[in-house]
Amino acid sequence: xxxxxxxxxxxxxxxxxxxxxxxxxxxxxxxxxxxxxxxxxxxxxxxxxxxxxxxxxxxxxxxxxxxxxxxxxxxxxxxxxxxxxxxxxxxxxxxxxxxxxxxxxxxxxxxxxxxxxxxxxxxxxxxxxxxx
Amino acid sequence: xxxxxxxxxxxxxxxxxxxxxxxxxxxxxxxxxxxxxxxxxxxxxxxxxxxxxxxxxxxxxxxxxxxxxxxxxxxxxxxxxxxxxxxxxxxxxxxxxxxxxxxxxxxxxxxxxxxxxxxxxxxxxxxxxxxx
DNA sequence: GCTATTACTATCCAAAAGATAGCGGCACAT
DNA sequence: ATGTGCCGCTATCTTTTGGATAGTAATAGC
Numbered sequence: 001x002x003x004x005x006x007x008x009x010x011x012x013x014x015x016x017x018x019x020x021x022x023x024x025x026x027x028x029x030x031x032x033x034x035x036x037x038x039x040x041x042x043x044x045x046x047x048x049x050x051x052x053x054x055x056x057x058x059x060x061x062x063x064x065x066x067x068x069x070x071x072x073x074x075x076x077x078x079x080x081x082x083x084x085x086x087x088x089x090x091x092x093x094x095x096x097x098x099x100x101x102x103x104x105x106x107x108x109x110x111x112x113x114x115x116x117x118x119x120x121x122x123x124x125x126x127x128x129x130x131x132x
Numbered sequence: 133x134x135x136x137x138x139x140x141x142x143x144x145x146x147x148x149x150x151x152x153x154x155x156x157x158x159x160x161x162x163x164x165x166x167x168x169x170x171x172x173x174x175x176x177x178x179x180x181x182x183x184x185x186x187x188x189x190x191x192x193x194x195x196x197x198x199x200x201x202x203x204x205x206x207x208x209x210x211x212x213x214x215x216x217x218x219x220x221x222x223x224x225x226x227x228x229x230x231x232x233x234x235x236x237x238x239x240x241x242x243x244x245x246x247x248x249x250x251x252x253x254x255x256x257x258x259x260x261x262x263x264x
Numbered sequence: 265g266c267t268a269t270t271a272c273t274a275t276c277c278a279a280a281a282g283a284t285a286g287c288g289g290c291a292c293a294t
Numbered sequence: 295a296t297g298t299g300c301c302g303c304t305a306t307c308t309t310t311t312g313g314a315t316a317g318t319a320a321t322a323g324c
Binding site: 045046047050058059061062082083084085 | 299300301302303304305
């Protein structure tokens with residue numbers, strides 16, 4: 001019956017139409033990961049986030065923050081001054097998630113060498129195939 | 133100094149060139165999430181995985197499994213019979229990750245209603261803007 | 265021969281991500 | 295008075311990725 005796979009309330013992320021599936025889709029983004037992790041220790045401004053996340057474009061940063069705001073993970077606060085000042089912070093729900101995402105991030109950092117090796121082995125095998 | 137943000141070995145997922153960043157990129161996929169969760173309870177065949185993950189195309193399934201294999205999270209075993217039989221199972225590294233990803237999946241299932249509400253509120257607010 | 269089975273490939277199209285440039289509005293320097 | 299800088303975006307274009315659909319290989323059974 002796969003009883004362990006089903007959540008108590010009948011939500012099942014494997015089903016495409018299940019709300020939890022769309023939540024998983026939202027979480028499955030490296031910028032979501034990093035943004036939530038970045039905000040974990042407190043509120044940050046747009047520019048601070050941009051500087052912290054190397055390689056993010058303004059478009060992706062805004063897009064990511066809007067999604068997180070829409071889903072109730074991030075709160076956006078605008079100060080009506082010139083030049084503009086906008087601050088972002090995690091909601092309670094966001095903080096709750098941040099713990100988990102930080103674990104994933106830590107896992108990625110801890111196991112990066114191992115995975116790098118696996119990738120090297122894989123491409124070595126691939127090259128060997130090409131030669132033989 | 134952000135000392136809490138840096139991993140003990142100097143890996144930092146916020147830096148684009150850091151190996152851990154590419155690991156995070158690999159993990160940031162809903163099919164990776166679901167595939168690893170699906171394999172958590174034991175080995176499965178390609179067709180079994182396809183049936184379990186509603187909406188996945190053969191192309192994405194193969195692609196996802198190849199990436200997981202390349203990175204040492206999944207082991208692929210081919211039985212040379214007709215019709216073909218191929219089985220996939222998690223490696224130790226994969227099992228290790230599966231625990232974390234299952235937590236994310238559980239989180240998604242638990243908080244799906246909450247997030248659904250937040251989305252509804254957001255689009256209600258948006259509509260209100262349009263009317264006023 | 266013809267069909268069924270299984271695990272994939274190949275191709276094409278749409279959607280998303282990424283790169284680059286520009287805007288608004290005011291303070292301050294020239 | 296014109297010019298420059300600040301900051302948080304928005305608009306546009308290109309490239310990459312994802313998704314839908316159809317087809318392949320190899321053999322057993324009818």
